[in-house]
Every structure is written in C-alpha cells, then in structure tokens.
Amino acid sequence: MDHTPLIQIKSLSKSYGSKLVLKHLTLDIYPGQVIGYIGPNGAGKSTTVKILTGLIPDFKGEVIVDGLSMSNNPLEIKKLIGYVPENAEIYDVLTPIEYLDFIGKLYEMEENVLHERAHKLLTAFGLAANLNDRMDTFSKGMKQKVLLISGIIHNPKIIVLDEPLSGLDANAVIMIKELILRLSKEGKTIFYCSHMMDVVEKVSDRILLINQGEIIADGTFESLKQNHSDSLERIFSKLTGREDSGNEADAIINAFD
Amino acid sequence: MDAFIDKVFLRLLIVFYPMLEKAGVNIHQLNEILRVKLLMDNRRPKAMFAARKRSAVADQSSVKSQWLIGVFALLMGFFISLLLLLNRAPLLGQSLYFTIFMVLMSLTLISDFTTVLIDTRDQFILLPRPVDDRTIAVSRILHITIYVLRLALIQGLPGIIMIGFIDKSVFASLLFLVQIIEATFLCILFVNMIYLLLMKSVSPQKFKDAISYFQVVFSSLIFAAYMLPRLINMSALMHIDLLTHWWAYILPPVWIAALNGVLIHAHQASMITSLLAIIGFTLPLIGLWLVAKVLAPGFNRSLAELAISDGNNNTAKTAAKSQKLDIRDRISDFIASDPIENAGFRITWKLAARTREFKVKVYPSFAFVLIYFLYFALNTRGGSIGQKFNQLQNGFSYLFLVYLSTMILSSILSNIAQSEKYKAAWVYYALPINRPGKILSGMYKAIIAFYFLPYCALLTIAMTFIWGPGVINDAILAFLICTACGMLLALLMVKGLPFSRPISTKQAGGKMIMSLIIPTVIGCLGYGHYLLAKHELVIWIMIIPAALLTWLMLHYYRKQTWESIELDEM
Numbered sequence: 001m002d003h004t005p006l007i008q009i010k011s012l013s014k015s016y017g018s019k020l021v022l023k024h025l026t027l028d029i030y031p032g033q034v035i036g037y038i039g040p041n042g043a044g045k046s047t048t049v050k051i052l053t054g055l056i057p058d059f060k061g062e063v064i065v066d067g068l069s070m071s072n073n074p075l076e077i078k079k080l081i082g083y084v085p086e087n088a089e090i091y092d093v094l095t096p097i098e099y100l101d102f103i104g105k106l107y108e109m110e111e112n113v114l115h116e117r118a119h120k121l122l123t124a125f126g127l128a129a130n131l132n133d134r135m136d137t138f139s140k141g142m143k144q145k146v147l148l149i150s151g152i153i154h155n156p157k158i159i160v161l162d163e164p165l166s167g168l169d170a171n172a173v174i175m176i177k178e179l180i181l182r183l184s185k186e187g188k189t190i191f192y193c194s195h196m197m198d199v200v201e202k203v204s205d206r207i208l209l210i211n212q213g214e215i216i217a218d219g220t221f222e223s224l225k226q227n228h229s230d231s232l233e234r235i236f237s238k239l240t241g242r243e244d245s246g247n248e249a250d251a252i253i254n255a256f257d
Numbered sequence: 258m259d260a261f262i263d264k265v266f267l268r269l270l271i272v273f274y275p276m277l278e279k280a281g282v283n284i285h286q287l288n289e290i291l292r293v294k295l296l297m298d299n300r301r302p303k304a305m306f307a308a309r310k311r312s313a314v315a316d317q318s319s320v321k322s323q324w325l326i327g328v329f330a331l332l333m334g335f336f337i338s339l340l341l342l343l344n345r346a347p348l349l350g351q352s353l354y355f356t357i358f359m360v361l362m363s364l365t366l367i368s369d370f371t372t373v374l375i376d377t378r379d380q381f382i383l384l385p386r387p388v389d390d391r392t393i394a395v396s397r398i399l400h401i402t403i404y405v406l407r408l409a410l411i412q413g414l415p416g417i418i419m420i421g422f423i424d425k426s427v428f429a430s431l432l433f434l435v436q437i438i439e440a441t442f443l444c445i446l447f448v449n450m451i452y453l454l455l456m457k458s459v460s461p462q463k464f465k466d467a468i469s470y471f472q473v474v475f476s477s478l479i480f481a482a483y484m485l486p487r488l489i490n491m492s493a494l495m496h497i498d499l500l501t502h503w504w505a506y507i508l509p510p511v512w513i514a515a516l517n518g519v520l521i522h523a524h525q526a527s528m529i530t531s532l533l534a535i536i537g538f539t540l541p542l543i544g545l546w547l548v549a550k551v552l553a554p555g556f557n558r559s560l561a562e563l564a565i566s567d568g569n570n571n572t573a574k575t576a577a578k579s580q581k582l583d584i585r586d587r588i589s590d591f592i593a594s595d596p597i598e599n600a601g602f603r604i605t606w607k608l609a610a611r612t613r614e615f616k617v618k619v620y621p622s623f624a625f626v627l628i629y630f631l632y633f634a635l636n637t638r639g640g641s642i643g644q645k646f647n648q649l650q651n652g653f654s655y656l657f658l659v660y661l662s663t664m665i666l667s668s669i670l671s672n673i674a675q676s677e678k679y680k681a682a683w684v685y686y687a688l689p690i691n692r693p694g695k696i697l698s699g700m701y702k703a704i705i706a707f708y709f710l711p712y713c714a715l716l717t718i719a720m721t722f723i724w725g726p727g728v729i730n731d732a733i734l735a736f737l738i739c740t741a742c743g744m745l746l747a748l749l750m751v752k753g754l755p756f757s758r759p760i761s762t763k764q765a766g767g768k769m770i771m772s773l774i775i776p777t778v779i780g781c782l783g784y785g786h787y788l789l790a791k792h793e794l795v796i797w798i799m800i801i802p803a804a805l806l807t808w809l810m811l812h813y814y815r816k817q818t819w820e821s822i823e824l825d826e827m
Contacts, residue, residue, distance in 0.1 A: 050561075053385050057558045075387040083385040089378050093300040094293070105289040106386040134300070 006031045006189050012061035014047055021047050023213040034190045036204030040240050044213045045193055049162055053083045082156035086163040088147050092135040096122055096146045100153055107154040121149045140167035160191045177203055197232040211240045263295040266403045280549035283392045290396040327411055334412035338419045347522050351514030355440050359510055360479050362444040367472050370401045374452055377560050384557055394553035398449050405441055413437035429521050436513050443509050446544040453552035456559045469617045477624035484632045512537030592706055593699045601699025605755045606707045615672055622668035630658045653790045655720045655728055659735035660783035666743040669704050674753040675760045682757030694817030700755045701747055705740055730796040737803040742779045744810045
C-alpha cells in the first residue's frame with residue numbers, strides 16, 4: 001500500500017454560528033482504502049463530506065487531496081472526486097442518457113468516450129431497457145442507480161458515497177457491496193457514509209466513528225472489536241453514549257401511563 | 258416550436274461568449290448547462306415563464322395560463338405603445354414607453370425569477386462537479402434572460418409594429434426590436450446585480466429575509482412609481498423637453514430611447530443624444546462583464562450556505578421562545594376553540610408568518626391598497642394638492658379605502674393554499690378529520706385576526722385623525738361586510754387546505770367569471786354603504802345584521818366536506 005496519504009485533513013473545524021460542528025478533525029486517508037464513516041445524526045458526518053466534496057468552501061483548517069489544497073484548487077479536486085449524495089435531487093425530466101451526457105460534459109469528457117461508458121454502465125446496472133425513458137417514471141432504486149453512475153462516470157480516484165443504498169432492493173444492495181470491493185481493488189479510494197452498520201462492517205477496511213465533531217474511534221473492524229464489543233452496532237452505541245437504549249425504550253413505554 | 262426558439266436564443270447568446278470567456282466563464286459548461294435547462298423546461302408542460310421554480314406536478318391549466326399570460330402581455334404592450342404616438346416628441350414618447358416597459362419587466366423579474374436565481378435545489382447536481390462560480394451565476398442569468406426575452410418580445414410586438422407606421426420605416430421597427438432586447442437585458446442585469454450585491458454583503462442566514470423584504474419594498478415602490486405619476490397632466494407633459502433636465506440623463510429608458518432619436522430622427526438629435534445612445538448600448542455589455550468578473554465569485558458558496566442555513570439557523574431562536582405561551586396562542590384558543598379548528602388556525606398563522614414565499618406575495622398588497630387609494634382619491638380634476646386634500650376630507654372616500662382592502666384578503670386567500678412544501682400536507686389526509694371545513698374556518702379566522710383586523714384597525718385610527726371619529730361606525734360595518742364577502746372569495750379561491758397545494762399561477766379555470774363578480778358585489782355593497790353614510794344611526798344599526806350575516810356565513814363555511822376540496826395526489 002502506498003504511504004503518501006491521498007486525502008489529508010488537518011485540524012478541520014467548522015461552525016454554524018456559535019455551534020461548533022467539527023472540532024479540529026485530523027485524518028489521513030491512503031489510496032485504495034475503503035473508509036466506513038459512521039456516527040449518530042448531527043455528529044458532523046455530512047458536514048465532513050460536504051467539505052471534502054467542495055460543497056462547503058468555508059472552513060478552518062486544511063484539506064489536501066492528491067497534493068492539492070481545497071482552499072486554492074477546489075475545481076481540480078472536484079475532478080478527482082465522484083460524489084453520490086444522500087437523498088439527491090436529479091433532473092428527472094431527462095432520460096438517464098441525457099442526464100449522464102450533461103454530467104459528463106460538466107467534467108469536460110469527450111463525447112464518444114462518455115456515451116460509450118454511459119451505455120455500458122447503464123446496461124451493467126440493469127437499466128438497458130430504460131436508456132431513453134424519462135426518469136420521472138423511474139422507481140427510487142432506479143434513480144439511485146443513475147445517481148451512482150453519475151458519481152463514477154468520469155472514473156474518479158476518490159468516490160464519496162453518502163447512504164448510497166437507500167431505496168435499493170436486496171439484490172442491488174448485494175451488487176453495490178460487491179462493486180465497492182471491486183472498485184477498491186482497482187485502486188479507488190472510497191469514503192462510505194452510512195447508518196447501516198452491517199454493510200459498513202462488511203465493506204470497509206477502516207472504520208471511522210465520529211461523535212460531536214470528533215473522531216472517537218479509528219481502525220479496522222477487527223481492532224474495534226477487540227477493544228470494545230463484538231458487533232459494530234454495539235460498538236457504535238457504546239462509544240456514542242447510548243448504551244442505555246433499554247432505559248430509553250422504557251421511558252417511551254412509560255410515557256403512555 | 259419551443260425547442261426551435263430555444264435554439265435561436267442559444268445561438269444569439271453566442272455573441273456574448275468571447276467576452277464572457279475573457280471574464281473567466283467556462284463557455285462549454287455554460288452552453289451545456291443552458292442547453293439542458295432549456296431542454297428540461299420544454300418537457301415540463303408549464304406556463305411560459307415563471308414555471309421553473311415549480312415542482313414537477315403537471316398542471317393541466319398551464320397551457321391555458323400560458324395563453325393568458327401571452328394575451329395579457331400583448332394587451333399591455335398595446336396600451337403602452339399608445340405612448341409612442343407622442344410623435345411631436347419622439348424621444349419623450351419612447352422614454353415614457355420604455356419606463357413603463359422596464360417597470361413591468363422588473364416587476365415580473367422580482368416576483369417570478371428570484372427563486373430561479375437563488376434556487377438551491379440543483380446544488381447537489383452542479384456543485385460537486387468542477388464548475389466555477391462565474392459559470393453558474395452567468396448560466397442562471399442567461400437562463401432567466403431567455404425566458405424574460407420571450408415575454409418581452411410579446412409585450413414589445415405592438416410597439417414594434419406601431420413604430421414602423423409612426424416613423425414610416427421598417428428600419429425603425431428593427432431598431433425597436435434591438436431597443437426592447439436592450440431594455441430587457443438592462444432590467445435583468447440591474448435586478449441581478451442588486452441580488453448578487455446583497456448576497457455578498459449580507460450573511461447567508463439573513464440573505465433570504467433581506468431578499469424578501471427587498472422584494473416587498475421594491476415592488477411597492479415600483480407600483481407607486483407606476484401609478485402616481487399618472488396624476489400629472491399628460492398634455493402638460495407633451496411640452497417638456499427632456500434633455501433640459503439633468504435627471505433625464507441618468508434614466509436608463511432615456512438612453513434606450515436615444516438610440517431611436519439618433520438613428521431615425523437624426524435631424525433632431527444632438528451630441529448628447531448620441532452619447533446617451535452609446536451608453537445605452539454598451540452598458541448591458543459592461544454590466545454582464547461586471548457580473549461575471551466581480552460579482553459572481555462566491556456565488557456557489559453563498560448558494561451552498563443558503564441551502565445549509567435553511568436547516569440550521571433556527572435552533573437557537575426557537576429554544577428561547579418556546580418557554581412562555583405566546584399571546585397569539587391565547588387568542589387562537591379564544592377565537593377557535595374547536596380542536597380541529599384551532600389546529601387550522603395555528604398552522605395558518607405560523608406557516609404564514611414563517612413562509613417567505615407567502616410574505617413576498619402578500620405583503621406588497623398592503624402597500625398597493627394605499628397607493629390605489631391615493632391614486633383614485635387625488636385623481637380629481639384641477640386644483641392643487643392642498644385643494645384636493647380638502648375635497649378628500651369633506652367626502653366619504655374613506656369608505657372606498659376600507660372596501661378596497663378586500664384586495665388584501667383576496668391576495669392572502671389566493672396564496673394561502675399554496676406552498677413549496679405542499680407535500681407535508683399529507684398529514685391532513687392521514688388524520689381522522691371528518692370536516693375539513695373546520696380547518697378552513699380556522700384558517701379564515703386566523704387570516705382575519707392576524708392580517709385583516711389589525712390592518713383595518715390601523716386604517717381606522719388613521720382615518721379618525723383625518724376625518725374625525727364619525728368614521729368608526731362606518732369602519733366597523735365595512736369590516737364586517739368585507740369579512741363576509743371574503744368568505745365568498747375563500748369559497749372560490751381556496752381549493753385546498755392551508756399550504757397544501759403546489760404553487761401555480763392561476764387557479765382552475767371556469768371560476769374566472771365568479772372571481773370578477775365578487776369584487777362587483779363588494780363594490781355595490783360599498784356603494785350602498787356610501788349612500789347611507791350620511792345617516793350615522795342607520796350605520797350603527799346596520800352593524801347588527803352585518804355581524805349576524807358574517808357569523809352565519811362562518812357557520813356554513815365550517816360545514817365544508819371533503820368533497821368540496823380538491824385533492825392532490827401525494
């Protein structure tokens with residue numbers, strides 16, 4: 001494995017008004033790693049992702065991707081990253097081909113390369129029959145597949161996935177999990193955010209747990225298990241201070257009395 | 258057809274590309290974004306313009322409303338083109354024409370296109386891609402331009418034909434076309450520059466509020482500027498020589514009119530006219546360059562922060578407030594005691610007070626009423642302002658003011674059922690509500706209690722100062738009658754529960770005639786009131802049946818069932 005980090009985050013802080021969402025986050029990510037990024041709601045997960053993908057240009061600290069600084073060179077970094085956002089909007093009056101054509105051209109890809117790849121990817125994702133249908137007739141899962149493709153169409157070095165499995169059926173989930181492993185073998189670096197612990201457990205080779213703007217656990221699933229508990233779900237609730245979830249459920253039941 | 262027009266417009270824009278490229282815009286991406294946006298617009302069966310901010314729900318009446326807007330623009334264009342007949346002073350006539358033209362355009366822009374400029378919905382599609390600020394900002398402006406240009410051309414068509422006859426040359430018509438494009442472009446740039454400046458100077462959390470207040474104030478101002486100068490005697494205006502006044506030099510419509518002055522009426526033109534014409538021609542270009550070069554950087558960032566601020570800004574505020582029971586909550590308990598009605602009451606005023614869309618559309622009508630009143634009241638023949646005021650004080654014109662206030666009710670009612678987040682209204686359908694009329698009556702009570710009544714109370718106080726305490730009984734009677742008539746309006750205009758329907762320009766067709774009849778009814782009632790106004794006692798007595806009538810109507814309004822409410826698919 002390469003030992004110059006692909007992504008370096010140094011003392012990254014971000015606040016909304018007086019509320020500090022990220023507290024001096026420091027992190028090195030190496031090429032080919034699959035990072036499972038987990039944390040409770042409001043922990044700062046999506047803020048980190050949005051900074052990393054250049055959606056929030058306003059932050060303190062340093063983000064360096066492939067030797068480029070996010071503050072000076074956001075456009076160059078965006079070219080390296082493929083991003084599949086959570087609950088994403090899509091221009092659903094377009095057909096998948098038209099949409100991918102649009103996205104690819106924003107990356108300034110060559111038209112014939114772009115079209116060939118779009119066709120191949122859509123076919124591989126099982127959308128061959130719908131190439132020229134407008135997406136407003138698509139199911140949530142089909143749209144999600146198009147979004148996934150739009151995140152990898154330009155063959156990025158880094159792929160950031162934010163809850164990419166939402167709306168997908170069981171077969172598609174298995175396929176995506178397989179895809180993530182394959183992509184990482186191809187040398188892609190994957191940043192995977194999710195609440196689904198079982199998937200994170202399986203696909204990631206490094207797990208980061210963030211809570212209240214700080215990373216409180218960092219390591220392989222195996223090493224986390226040794227230090228804490230036996231399933232990722234347990235580890236999660238133990239470290240984020242919700243071990244007493246039994247008590248919470250009690251309180252809820254008691255509220256009806 | 259539309260696709261063809263779009264292609265033509267896209268081609269036309271290529272003129273600007275070299276200049277934009279110099280200013281740092283990525284031309285290929287720009288072209289691609291515009292192409293796709295136009296393509297998408299054509300696929301949505303929507304009104305000609307102003308549709309882009311709307312959600313994806315197809316609206317059958319859109320084709321009709323597209324025609325309506327077109328016909329309206331054409332008519333408007335015809336009326337203002339009559340100004341061009343001021344042939345003795347072509348410069349003046351054209352300046353007036355373009356003043357009104359630009360005012361109308363700016364109003365349309367501000368009311369319909371603000372949302373397009375600061376639309377944050379596609380940020381997840383565009384921002385993660387390597388597209389820079391300038392390209393996105395310019396693409397938005399050009400996209401708006403294409404739409405506004407269509408409208409402008411329809412509105413300008415009568416003028417184009419008219420000027421051909423007046424100046425007896427086809428060249429004048431062609432030139433007029435150029436002038437119209439120039440005027441439209443100036444408006445777009447002007448409005449956008451103000452927005453971009455605001456974006457740069459105000460924190461994103463406050464930006465949307467700042468914009469909405471700007472919209473309210475600006476549309477009121479433009480409306481006033483549009484109505485009140487009509488009080489000036491037109492024939493006196495004929496003899497004004499514009500160019501002897503220094504202020505004429507800084508008015509954009511004069512620059513545009515100067516173009517015609519120089520090229521068609523060359524014998525009347527002077528050095529100054531030519532200079533003005535040159536300014537008018539180069540300024541849009543300089544403006545666009547300025548936008549791309551100076552104002553656009555940071556645009557994406559502001560957009561991103563805007564989208565985020567939507568979710569994050571209110572946390573601190575609400576925590577502090579929720580402690581004590583709001584007095585308005587107590588009012589709501591008092592006026593609407595039925596639980597379902599109470600829910601309708603509270604949801605209405607809370608959403609109304611916090612929804613920017615709603616405020617921006619409704620608040621200007623408060624000012625419009627006053628401006629209309631001033632216009633009609635002072636629009637009497639002869640006399641100085643002082644004399645007119647005396648006349649006003651002796652008459653019963655204040656009645657007119659109160660009855661005119663139903664405009665506010667109508668404006669509120671036509672917007673109250675619409676919301677961008679209409680999907681949240683699924684709760685109404687999931688809950689065991691037997692009579693939606695209760696929610697509607699709660700809604701109506703909230704509108705009266707928090708908008709109409711305070712406004713009327715303020716009016717009454719102001720009127721008491723001008724006309725004396727004799728107006729109080731009239732104000733009460735008029736208020737009751739307006740409230741009752743407002744319910745008729747509500748029956749017709751509010752076709753859904755509060756904030757439960759996607760935003761659309763026109764309500765379902767067929768009701769047009771009725772919505773014309775009701776103002777007539779209000780007018781007649783107002784006239785009847787006017788005839789009786791001399792008899793103070795009669796007015797006092799009339800209050801009793803009016804109050805009964807209002808109560809009775811509210812009683813029946815509450816009985817509405819689900820059948821009378823148009824459901825939307827969720």
